Amino acid sequence: MQYLLLIYQNEAELAAARGTASFGEMMQAYKDFTQDIIRGGQFKAGDALHPTTSATTVRVRDGKILTTDGPFAETREQLGGYYLIEAKDIDEATAIAARIPSAKFGSIEVRPIMVYTN
Numbered sequence: 001m002q003y004l005l006l007i008y009q010n011e012a013e014l015a016a017a018r019g020t021a022s023f024g025e026m027m028q029a030y031k032d033f034t035q036d037i038i039r040g041g042q043f044k045a046g047d048a049l050h051p052t053t054s055a056t057t058v059r060v061r062d063g064k065i066l067t068t069d070g071p072f073a074e075t076r077e078q079l080g081g082y083y084l085i086e087a088k089d090i091d092e093a094t095a096i097a098a099r100i101p102s103a104k105f106g107s108i109e110v111r112p113i114m115v116y117t118n
Helices: 011-017 021-039 090-098
Strands: 002-009 043-048 056-061 064-069 078-086 107-112
Touching: 002 011, 002 090, 011 021, 011 078, 021 043, 021 078, 078 090, 090 107
Parallel strands: none
Antiparallel strands: 002 078, 002 107, 043 078, 056 064
8 A cells, every 4th residue: 555654844943954964964864764665665756845935825716726825824844745655554654654754853644545446
């Protein structure tokens, strides 16, 4: 079964950490984690996202397309990236999510993928 691991963290704190030794260590931990799930066969896709300042929210109301700069809602933590993984069940997906470096200071949302068939 496929799961989407959504990585949430505070963008301001992350931006402040850039260029520090701890940021470099975290990036290396991400590289190591990614290589590990590639080798283990669980990796399907994954990427970091640009900051929410580059986001656009789209709504359609009464047939009109409305766009708003930024994310839909103000939150303490922002979606910073994701992994799409293959796991046998929610327990394995949760165990993989717990290994994501940002789980130590942010949060990881684990969501099963709903597969539609014709």
